[in-house]
Amino acid sequence: AQSVAQPEDQVNVAEGNPLTVKCTYSVSGNPYLFWYVQYPNRGLQFLLKYITGDNLVKGSYGFEAEFNKSQTSFHLKKPSALVSDSALYFCAVRASRNTGGFKTIFGAGTRLFVKA
Amino acid sequence: DAGITQSPRYKITETGRQVTLMCHQTWSHSYMFWYRQDLGHGLRLIYYSAAADITDKGEVSDGYVVSRSKTENFPLTLESATRSQTSVYFCASSEVLAGGPGANVLTFGAGSRLTVL
Numbered sequence: 001a002q003s004v005a006q007p008e009d010q011v012n013v014a015e016g017n018p019l020t021v022k023c024t025y026s027v028s029g030n031p032y033l034f035w036y037v038q039y040p041n042r043g044l045q046f047l048l049k050y051i052t053g054d055n056l057v058k059g060s061y062g063f064e065a066e067f068n069k070s071q072t073s074f075h076l077k078k079p080s081a082l083v084s085d086s087a088l089y090f091c092a093v094r095a096s097r098n099t100g101g102f103k104t105i106f107g108a109g110t111r112l113f114v115k116a
Numbered sequence: 117d118a119g120i121t122q123s124p125r126y127k128i129t130e131t132g133r134q135v136t137l138m139c140h141q142t143w144s145h146s147y148m149f150w151y152r153q154d155l156g157h158g159l160r161l162i163y164y165s166a167a168a169d170i171t172d173k174g175e176v177s178d179g180y181v182v183s184r185s186k187t188e189n190f191p192l193t194l195e196s197a198t199r200s201q202t203s204v205y206f207c208a209s210s211e212v213l214a215g216g217p218g219a220n221v222l223t224f225g226a227g228s229r230l231t232v233l
């Protein structure tokens with residue numbers, strides 16, 4: 001069965017400092033991995049994805065994530081946090097097409113708070 | 117306008133009543149999903165659909181029914197609402213393409229906030 005774990009309910013970081021939001025996953029076969037962001041009173045927006053290829057993927061707003069197959073992790077990172085990055089971040093996983101899946105499962109979310 | 121729309125945005129109902137949440141997308145995406153968002157649980161998948169007349173259960177499907185007679189519509193029905201179904205419901209759609217930036221990405225509606233008294 002697919003599952004996603006986001007071990008931190010909240011991450012606090014000072015503006016200008018690097019940030020990391022952690023995600024580990026479980027899925028049969030090769031994973032498709034995603035990060036989404038939800039700003040207050042807004043819907044969810046796509047940030048970035050890993051399907052295949054380079055383990056380091058870059059996405060919107062300066063975010064990037066590193067796929068680590070041996071650790072089954074897909075941590076979200078940004079070199080320099082902004083106050084406007086404060087939001088709720090979700091990691092998601094689905095099975096690859098050749099294993100027949102397109103069901104996308106989300107983690108519980110991590111609230112990022114960036115202090116000025 | 118192109119996009120994915122949910123209605124109603126807000127709904128208050130009573131225990132035992134039937135409620136239908138509507139979802140309409142204009143992209144002709146094959147895949148559609150219903151999630152509920154609850155504090156501490158994140159987003160949990162209720163039902164998903166690969167195409168018209170093809171639906172499947174997600175993680176928390178008990179008490180919910182879906183249909184997909186047309187590609188663009190994916191209504192979610194609570195047959196007899198319970199207080200535990202008080203939540204924010206999100207519909208999403210996705211297209212599985214051979215490649216490209218939009219492949220496999222879920223696009224979400226604005227959400228429907230349901231309160232069951």
